[in-house]
Amino acid sequence: MVISREWHLLARPRGWPKPEDFALVERDVPDPGDGEILVRNHYMSVDPYMRGRMNAQRTYAAPYEIGKAMYGEAVGEVVASRSDRIAQGAFVRTMAGWREAAVCRADTAEVIDPELAPLPAHLGVLGMPGWTAYVGLYDIGQPEPGETVFVSAASGAVGSIVGQLAKTHGCRVVGSVGSAAKVRYITEELGFDAGCDYHDVDLTEWLGEAAPDGVDIYFENVGGDHLQAALNAMNSFGRIVACGMISGYNEPRPGPSNLHSIVAKRLRVQGFIVRDHADRKPAFLEHVGGMLRAGKIRHTETVVDGIDNAVQALLQLLEGGHHTGKMVVSL
Secondary structure: OEEEEEEEEOOOOOOOOOHHHEEEEEEEEOOOOOOEEEEEEEEEEOOOOHHHHOOOOOOOOOOOOEOOEOOEOEEEEEEEEOOOOOOOOOEEEEOEOOEOEEEEEHHHOEEOOOOOOOHHHHHOOOOHHHHHHHHHHHHHHOOOOOOEEEEOOOOEOOHHHHHHHHHHOOOEEEEEEOOHHHHHHHHHHOOOOEEEEOOOOOHHHHHHHHOOOOEEEEEEOOOOHHHHHHHHHEEEEEEEEEOOOHHHOOOOOOOOOOOOHHHHOOOEEEEOOHHHHHHHHHHHHHHHHHHHHOOOOOOOEEEEEOHHHHHHHHHHHHHOOOOOEEEEEEO
C-alpha cells in the first residue's frame, strides 16, 4: 500500500478561487489490478482550463467533484504494473495530476521518452500546450509565409510555441505579455519581431505600429481588450484562433464593442479543444519533436516545488505575471 497526498475541491469558487476552497488530503493508494499501473508522479501541470472545472456546469469535460481529487496532466514513473502494455520503470503521461501517486488503467496512460527532453517538457512543449499551439496555428490559423500573426499571452505555455512555429513558417510575429522582462524573453530569446507589455500601451495603437500591414491571424488566449484591439487590426479574411480567454475566467468581462468587424472584414473566428484533434497528435510529435531534437525550438518551464504549493501555483497562474512558459509543480 502506497500513501499519497492529493488536492480536493471543497467548494465551488465564486469569482477568484481562494485557498480555503481546497484541501490537501492523505490517502492510501491500493495495489494495481489487472490491466492497471501504479504511477509515482514526478511533475504535475497547472493550466488555465482548470478554473472552469471548478464550476458546476459541464462544458466539454466533466467538472471537478466536490470532496474528491482534482485531475490534470502529470508525468511519472510506473512503480508497479499488472499490464502487458506498460512495464514497471516506464515513464508515462496521465490525467492523474493533483496527487503524488495514483493507480491508472494502462490504456489511459501514454509512454513518454525521458531522453528526448526533461520530464517537465512533456507537460509543455511536448504535451498539451505544444499540441494546442500546433493544431491551433496550422489547422485553424492556416498561415501563409509573409502573413502577420499576433499572439496574446505570448510568453505562456501555448503562446510561446505558437510564435516560434509561426516564425519558422515565414510569418511576422508580434506578441503581448505582462512585463518588460517577458517582452525581452519573446523578442530576444524566442525570435518574435515585436512585443509589448500590455499594461503600458494602448493595444490598438501598439498593433498599428508593430503590425503596420495589419494582422492576418490572431491567436487568442486573453479576450477582453486584447480581442477588441485585434479586431481593429485584423485584415479582411483574417483568422482568429480562439484558444482561451483567461481575462474572463474568474470575473465576467464585457464583450468587445467592435464585433461588427467580423462581418465587415469577413473574418473567420473558430474556437477549438485540442482533444478533438487526436488524429493530429502523431504529426505534432514528429514535427515539434524533430524541432526539439534539432535545437530549433526553445521551451521554458517555471517549476514550483512540492504538492503543498500546487494550489498557490494555480492561483498565481490565473493572476498572471508570475511565470514564464509552462508552469509545473515538482512532486
